[in-house]
Amino acid sequence: MPPARGALSHWVTTVLTHDEPTPPPPDDAAADPYGDDLQLALYVLYELHYQGFRGVDPDREWDPGLLAVRRRLERCLLAALRADAAPPGSAADVLDDLQAEPPAGHDPDSVSHHLRRDGTARQFREYAALRSLYHLKEADPHAWVVPRLHGRAKAAMVAVEYDEFGAGRPEDVHARLYADLMTDLGLETAYGHYLGRAPAAALATVNVMSLFGLHSGLRGALVGHFAAVEITSSPGSRRLAEGLRRLGAGPAAQRFYDEHVEADAVHEQVVRRDVVGGLLRAEPSLDGDVAFGACATGFLEDRLAAHLLSRWRRGDSALLEPLPEGAP
Numbered sequence: 001m002p003p004a005r006g007a008l009s010h011w012v013t014t015v016l017t018h019d020e021p022t023p024p025p026p027d028d029a030a031a032d033p034y035g036d037d038l039q040l041a042l043y044v045l046y047e048l049h050y051q052g053f054r055g056v057d058p059d060r061e062w063d064p065g066l067l068a069v070r071r072r073l074e075r076c077l078l079a080a081l082r083a084d085a086a087p088p089g090s091a092a093d094v095l096d097d098l099q100a101e102p103p104a105g106h107d108p109d110s111v112s113h114h115l116r117r118d119g120t121a122r123q124f125r126e127y128a129a130l131r132s133l134y135h136l137k138e139a140d141p142h143a144w145v146v147p148r149l150h151g152r153a154k155a156a157m158v159a160v161e162y163d164e165f166g167a168g169r170p171e172d173v174h175a176r177l178y179a180d181l182m183t184d185l186g187l188e189t190a191y192g193h194y195l196g197r198a199p200a201a202a203l204a205t206v207n208v209m210s211l212f213g214l215h216s217g218l219r220g221a222l223v224g225h226f227a228a229v230e231i232t233s234s235p236g237s238r239r240l241a242e243g244l245r246r247l248g249a250g251p252a253a254q255r256f257y258d259e260h261v262e263a264d265a266v267h268e269q270v271v272r273r274d275v276v277g278g279l280l281r282a283e284p285s286l287d288g289d290v291a292f293g294a295c296a297t298g299f300l301e302d303r304l305a306a307h308l309l310s311r312w313r314r315g316d317s318a319l320l321e322p323l324p325e326g327a328p
Helices: 007-017 036-047 058-062 064-084 091-099 111-117 121-135 151-164 174-184 200-213 216-246 251-282 284-313
Strands: none
Touching (some): 007 036, 091 251, 111 121, 111 216, 111 284, 121 284, 151 216, 216 284
16 A cells, blocks of 8 residues: 555545544545545555455445545546547547657657657666556556447457457466566566555556546547557557667567567557447447547646656656665
């Protein structure tokens, strides 16, 4: 259980780790939807639906009081995202924009471009530590949408997820490959180990998947999120693999991103044509939700990029607590 970062996360962590009667939750009316306190509280509540926490009763997953608080926090975050990441056009327009790579020699202000060109070993380790919050459970949040799809969209989604989960080979499960990458970079591979060091901007990129995935009414948004991830993954992974080779990282570190260059180039087409296309053919009213999910993904990734790059360029750590040199 990570240390609390405010009244909301203190209430959540206290309720989960103590047997006393549940006290009334704090007022969340003035909470920053993108702030550390709300994002950590949501992350902890969502984690009850994944692997949970040592010492916390699994039955707390369906505790009515915790679910009521989670819903209030979700509404706060969702309202902010709808205001800040409103799509400028249709799902097709938004996804088309994501497929456009910048001209050669015109590197945008992005994390993958920075790490490929100028990233240090310390910055790569910090980036890998933050991304481990998702990649050690890669594809799990997107699996929530499978029972909410039908026909062509469902079949295609399961086909892509099958690859993400190693196509039947446990050694090729993407979460396993990421743990191998972390080992090559000298990082701790335990699930959730770096949660306490992750800033709000990193937590939000994971929370949004759970937010979309745990609500049937947001299934279109989760498909939009998945499409955005798959469309941008292959070129970004290529840059990260090049950066790791430049630094002489081990083969396992390079393999994770090399695998995503190849696999996600194929997944992009399947997701765009069959998952998104199949969903919108069956439920055309979800076009706006798909577009919103993709835009929310980009908005939160841009916030994380701004956080990382601003701190790295000042020579600071992007983590709440820097990693010790050469140790987890």
